[in-house]
Amino acid sequence: MNSIQGSFALVFVFVLISLGLFLLLKLNPFAVEKNTLKQRRLYLSRTKLKISERVILRFTTLFRQTRYTLKKFILMVAAAFVSGFLAGVLLFNNAGLAAVTAVCLIPAPYFYLTVKSSRAAREEIEGLENTMSIITNAYAGCDDIIKAVETYVEEKNRYTPVELRKPTPFDEFISEIKLINPNIEHGLYRLSAKIKNRYFAEWIKMLILCYHDRRLKFALFPVIKSMNDAKAMQIESDSMMGRVWRDYLMTVGMMFSIIPLMRFSNAEWFAILTGTTLGKLLIVVMLVTALATSFFVMKMTRPANR
Structure with a gap:
């Protein structure tokens, strides 16, 4: 007892x-990084993601990538x-x-x-710039976010057989808007939560602003250009991640290896x-x-x- x-x-x-x-x-x-203007905009539009929703999206993204x-x-x-x-x-x-x-x-x-x-996230982000460019160009021509994303999805799946197609966050965005929740702002925030990239998040913010004021659509292009400049730093950071985890696990292993050694070398201690x-x-x-x-x-x- x-x-x-x-x-x-x-x-x-x-x-x-x-x-x-x-x-x-x-x-x-x-x-999530605090942003007063973003919080105010979320409060006004009532599109803020709940903590449970962020957790679900996080694990859903992990399961999809792995x-x-x-x-x-x-x-x-x-x-x-x-x-x-x-x-x-x-x-x-x-x-x-x-x-x-x-x-x-x-x-x-x-x-x-x-x-x-x-690795999967890096592969997604490597093609993300091209995706953002296609959607931005399509949006600049039609002024319709849904139609612009649909243009990208159709272009992506044009030469891919149905059985080989893999659902992406953009496919899920279209499905959610059409079948689950028609709130475009909420759908865009969910899309941003599925793809962890600072430039993509900024691009989504600009896209939401363009949803309210279409005259801002040309501000989307500088975000894409900034993303292109950061590719080299991104690859270097990803390769460093594995080395840091390896060194950390070795340190923890050495720290706890003292206990079994003590068991055989000094039973009293x-x-x-x-x-x-x-x-x-x-x-x-x-x-x-x-x-x-x-x-x-x-x-x-x-x-x-x-």
């Missing part, structure tokens, strides 16, 4: 320390939890610390998909570390630090133009 209570106490302490670190470091993987399904992702999370628990038992020989380790490994599949999706309250709290702090820094690394390795 005391062992179970101790396990719950450790998990509770872990949750409190995690929340404290996340609040202290202001870590939020779904944070070709994973929700079922497979859930299995990965379950496998990470079980692996973390088993690793905790082997490392610490304590059920409470093993449970904390299992909780720390739950975000691992999300990190894996984020790194894995970087290992017993103090895993058997006393102070030692358990120290391990919890190590686990929480590893979890918090992983989110920090993910935030810092995000390319500047995304």
Whole structure:
């Protein structure tokens, strides 16, 4: 009974320390850059995306880019939890610390998909400039956003057999506008959330302004030109992302490898570390630090133009 209570106490302490670190470091993987004018415009038009909607769009984009399904992702999370628990038992020989380790490994599949999706995201963004140019030219001629996007979709699918066509965010935009929600502004914000690119977001903002005032349509072209100038920096940032994660995982592995070495080299110290309250709290702090820094690394390795 005391062992179970101790396990719950450790998990509770872990949750409190995690929340404290996340609040202290202001870590939020779904944070959106604050923009007063944008918030005002969203409030007036009532097209602001809810937090739940942003999270759903984030995971939908990850699944599309990595070709994973929700079922497979859930299995990965379950496998990470079980692996973390088993690793905790082997490392610490304590059920409470093993449970904390299992909780720390739950975000691992999300990190894996984020790194894995970087290549697909880069491929999408490499063709994004051409896509934006086609839509902008079409919009400059017809003054209709829906028709301009449809022109791009038709051009993209013209020489591709139906069975080989892959749905893109622009296909989804047309379908959502026609079948689900006819609010064009809301659809454009959803489109912007699906493609993480700073220049694309600026282009979407200008497109929304053009929706209210068509005379601003020629302001779309400078955004596309700016995007072309940033391609080299984007590729360099993406290649750096993998190296940073590799070095980070090596550092975390070296940090936790001390514990099993201590188990064989100095059993008395290992017993103090895993058997006393102070030692358990120290391990919890190590686990929480590893979890918090992983989110920090993910935030810092995000390319500047995304």
